[in-house]
Amino acid sequence: MVINAHSCVVVRLARQSLEIDDDLWQLFLKKLVDVYGSAYASKKKEAINEAIKMWLDIKEEQRRGASESEELRKLVEDREISPAVLKLLGKNETMIPVGLESKIVAEVLKARMC
């Protein structure tokens, strides 16, 4: 599905064309009808602007987060950590949400019993 959106930069009006996945577009149209009773053009524009703004915010937050994380990792390199502690440190980073350790242990123990 190709749609048109307008972006206004100072006094210049530019027309942008972009392609959106059909499934996503159909889902969006259905939601518009559910919420507003019709797929109004003004609501489409509002939704696209909101989506782009959200995307920009998320990317900015990710960029900031990545930079802070790198700063933190560098701390360990910069400080002379005892070899006895360093040898305990895992080789690869693992994503484990805080508080999920017990659930993982429970799953492992269940699997061992099978």
Next chain:
Amino acid sequence: MHLYVDTDILVDVVLKRIDNKGTPLWVSSTLLLDEIYKGKHEGSASILSFYILSVLLNPKDSKSQDLVVREEIRGFTEFLKIADLTKDILEQSLNEKRLTFEDAVQFKTAKKTGAEALVTRNLHHLSRVKDEVEVLLPEEIVTLQSLKCMGPTERNVTAS
């Protein structure tokens, strides 16, 4: 300061844990253990934590990995005091209504060791007993200006 180190801090280190935003939680926990190793703080942990670590590090219960796990646990015992799990702690934990049993075991063990603070990422639950023992994040103990980005904000996020 005498610190009781909860399981999740040890997990941060051995599994080099990052959270779902990509923040390397292992950094402050590693720095904390290093401070304990260097004698800046006294550190204790429960045998229960090492059992949990052994399951996480060796989920398939393989013999070869078991040797690695033993070596890892031995490494911790070089600088952490290991608190026994006693019948007394079990009884007290069973009667502790503010916490789940697992958290109660950690809390009662921390008290038994005489720790001044319990270092954990589980602030949400363990803060229920903060009137009896200080409950802190590792970031609150590791005194580095550069850690300021993981300071009070992180505490709020974790505790919510």
